[in-house]
Amino acid sequence: MTASNGLSAAGILLVVLVSLALVALMALRSGSKSITTFIAGYFLLFAFGPVVNYLLGNEIYFGIEPSWIPAAATGMCVAIIGMCAGIFLFPQRQQFDRLGLAADDRTYPSVAVLHIAMSGYAIFTIVKLGGSIAELDKIKKVLAAGPYHYDYLLLAMLASAFFFTSERDRFGRCCFWLHVATYTTYCLILDERDFIFVFVSLFLHARLFRKKVTVWPPLLIGSALFALATYLFAARSGEEADTAQALNQGSLLFVDGFITERYPTFLPYRWGGTYVDALASLAPSWLVAPSPTLADQLVQSYAPGSHSGYGFSLTAEAYMNFGFIGILVVFLLLATCQQKLVNRCDRSLFSIYCSVVFTVVWMYAMRGESFQLLKALLDGALLYGIVSITSWRRARTTRSNRFKATRGAVQDTKVSLADNTA
Known part of the structure; x- marks a missing residue:
């Protein structure tokens, strides 16, 4: 089980353990109220779940080549490093009031x-x-x-x-x-x-507005919601909901593996091109012709003519633009924005609305792309503008x-x- 780049199963396991240790370090550093730490834990589960299945010899997401896993796992670990850096650079407050x-x-x-x-x-x-x-x-x-x-x-x-x-x-x-x-x-x-x-x-x-909190409520509620997500995932695919199915949720490993295999070996880095396209696509279609989404481009590259959808990945988009350093910077910026918004969320109704929306959109866009992230945030801003007017x-x-x-x-x-x- 040695990948083409020489990283063995032991090396992949080490990457998983390092990522787990980083999330634990984030929790110790920022406390049980940390929203960014919870997002990092969610990312850890959905990104490395298929990797754990692979190491255990279980079935993994269809289409994933074992040789893709080392680079993809490394990129996902770099994303967690970026989030960890954001937490240490911009600590979250622990006391909030209404x-x-x-x-x-x-x-x-x-x-x-x-x-x-x-x-x-x-x-x-x-x-x-x-x-x-x-x-x-x-x-x-x-x-x-x-x-x-x-x-x-x-x-x-x-x-x-x-x-x-x-x-x-x-x-x-x-x-x-x-x-x-x-x-x-x-x-x-x-x-x-x-x-x-x-x-x-x-x-x-x-929970931010509670004076004393413990780590158990978010863990219990998170576990219950994860079990519900597993059930819905199994219902969508028509398969049995078991441990392997729970770890296989999402397609991050497939997307990240496919992209790291192609860039820059077969295709040159985009050097920020996808982010420029995402910004341009926010303009009205009569003003700027919309570019094909990265998810559509992925389908046409992997299975031309197919009606299947694989989504995309924020880590894959960052990698196809700037490599591993792009993943580090993008997730550092996302974590920084989350920390800044949370620290200001008790200042006004608008502040807490922004923080809630950013948290939802970031989690949702993990298996999407920057265009989805930016468009949802823009729509959220427009909606609040209408409500305010x-x-x-x-x-x-x-x-x-x-x-x-x-x-x-x-x-x-x-x-x-x-x-x-x-």
């Missing part, structure tokens, strides 16, 4: 309207699909759902990031949880796992009343923290 969120004196009626509209679309689609949808495979389910399936998933994901805006009044909370219930049901019926990223992001951000300030208060309101917010925060600690 004063900045409570100080927002605007009313956002369009958020409730958005949640009601999303719920209505989900209910309408579920009713339209009927009971026969369970007998279809994933591709046929998506076709049956209609042309707006992926648009709904993106908008529903962004709408969920308004949790902290919605929780300020009873009607807003009811609309939000109605949206969450219908969104989750929609995803379960159509074998989509997107809602898991939303749940994880909201849970991790809600349609908001208005509450009735003005005197300076004395503002002081009383702030003092009340402080007392509410202390009570909430005490309840969470109890």
Whole structure:
């Protein structure tokens, strides 16, 4: 089991252990509230799961050549090094409060309207699909759902990031949880796992405001969500959900292996070309002709004419542009952005919305490309802009009343923290 570049199974195992040690080091350095550490753990599981299967002699993702694994595993380890560097360079705060969120004196009626509209679309689609949808495979389910399936998933994901805006009044909370219930049901019926990223992001951000936390809740909830993701993955492929199937989720190893095999041996590095294309593709199609996505290019390179989808990979895109140093820089920048956003998330409702969205989008785009990441963030910014434009300030208060309101917010925060600690 020796790869073509001379790295043996023992060498691959060493790369896996080093990556695991780095994630453990991140957890020790940043504490149990660290969102970037949780993302690194998620990446470790989905990136190295197939590698562990390979080392154990289990079946791995179709199409992966064993000779690809050493370089791909090395690249994924470099990505974790980049995230680790981001945590050490820009440590995450450990104490947060809700004063900045409570100080927002605007009313956002369009958020409730958005949640009601999303719920209505989900209910309408579920009713339209009927009971026969369970007998279809994933591709046929998506076709049956209609042309707006992926648009709904993106908008529903962004709408969920308004949790902290919605929780300020009873009607807003009811609309939000109605949206969450219908969104989750929609995803379960159509074998989509997107809602898991939303749940994880909201849970991790809600924990930031607790005075004392332990590592067990995120581990237990993460394990439960991982088991659910495994079930949905098995349901999509029609295979049995076992340990090997759990470790084989995602196609990062296939994509990374295929790209590291081709670049720069057969194709020259792109030197940032894919990132330029991603930025250009954000412009309207009538202004700039959109470039083929990297996922489409991968299909045409590996299986021309095939209708299969392999997704892509942020690590593979970084490598095809600048090699291993590109992976290091890209994941250092992503970790830095995450750390900076989290450290500012309690300043305002906009700040925490940005942090929640970035967490969801980063996790979702792990098996995508920079265009997906940038487009989702741009759509999130546009959505918040619409919500902000349609908001208005509450009735003005005197300076004395503002002081009383702030003092009340402080007392509410202390009570909430005490309840969470109890």
